[in-house]
Amino acid sequence: DIQMTQSPSTLSASVGDRVTITCRASQSISNWLAWYQHKTGKAPKLMIYKASSLESGVPSRFSGSGSGTEFTLTISSLQPDDFATYYCQQYYVSPVTFGGGTKVDIK
Amino acid sequence: EVQLVQSGGGLVQPGGSLRLSCIASGFTFSSYWMTWVRQAPGKGLEWVANINEDGSEKHYVDSVKGRFTISRDSAKNSLYLQMSSLRAEDMAVYYCARDSGSYRYFDYWGQGTLVTVSS
Numbered sequence: 001d002i003q004m005t006q007s008p009s010t011l012s013a014s015v016g017d018r019v020t021i022t023c024r025a026s027q028s029i030s031n032w033l034a035w036y037q038h039k040t041g042k043a044p045k046l047m048i049y050k051a052s053s054l055e056s057g058v059p060s061r062f063s064g065s066g067s068g069t070e071f072t073l074t075i076s077s078l079q080p081d082d083f084a085t086y087y088c089q090q091y092y093v094s095p096v097t098f099g100g101g102t103k104v105d106i107k
Numbered sequence: 108e109v110q111l112v113q114s115g116g117g118l119v120q121p122g123g124s125l126r127l128s129c130i131a132s133g134f135t136f137s138s139y140w141m142t143w144v145r146q147a148p149g150k151g152l153e154w155v156a157n158i159n160e161d162g163s164e165k166h167y168v169d170s171v172k173g174r175f176t177i178s179r180d181s182a183k184n185s186l187y188l189q190m191s192s193l194r195a196e197d198m199a200v201y202y203c204a205r206d207s208g209s210y211r212y213f214d215y216w217g218q219g220t221l222v223t224v225s226s
Contacts (some may be wrong), residue, residue, distance in 0.1 A: 004154075031183055032131070032210075034212035034213075036152075036213075038152075041219075042218070042219075043111075043215075043216035043217060043218050043219060044144075044152070044204075044216050045203065045214065045216075046186065046207075046213060046214050046215075049207065049210070049212050049214075055214070082165050087151060089152070089153055089212060089213075091211035091212045094166065095166070095168060095210065096154050096211045097154065098151055098152040098153065098154070099151065100151045101151045101152075
């Protein structure tokens with residue numbers, strides 16, 4: 001199975017900060033990567049697919065980049081609604097696998 | 108509006124059984140692969156099982172093979188996960204999710220249902 005490693009595991013930031021989360025794959029996955037936002041007690045929400053494609057309705061302050069084995073999710077200006085845990089997921093091969101998550105909390 | 112509404116979680120003893128349900132609305136259920144994903148306490152997301160559009164193809168994570176069965180009923184727009192021989196390590200919040208078209212990422216998720224395995 002492809003291992004997905006996210007860093008950092010926790011990130012403390014303030015409203016207005018630029019935030020970057022990294023996701024690394026144990027082998028090349030081309031650009032078959034999605035990002036999700038997950039808030040406790042709620043359904044995960046798709047944010048980005050195909051590494052850099054913004055899901056409909058997702059604010060433009062979110063962006064994704066990368067290919068091969070290294071990917072990033074960037075929030076250009078953190079908003080109060082963005083405090084959550086973010087997961088990457090590869091869908092290059094089955095079984096799909098997720099990163100361990102990055103919790104973005106209030107500094 | 109696409110909705111996935113889950114039910115069926117609860118407390119079960121080790122070795123017991125439970126069936127999770129997920130009722131879909133707002134889209135043509137029979138046109139999409141569907142998936143179950145779980146999150147154990149303090150852990151990340153784990154893919155559990157998926158099923159193709161007509162239910163003829165099913166896949167499972169190794170840890171649940173032979174114990175869990177995924178199924179669907181297009182007449183009821185429903186997805187199921189029959190879980191048996193439950194273990195402590197199966198304790199998690201289980202989510203149903205819709206696969207996005209031809210790709211194995213998930214554009215809509217249910218609200219989650221908690222499965223607690225304890226004596």
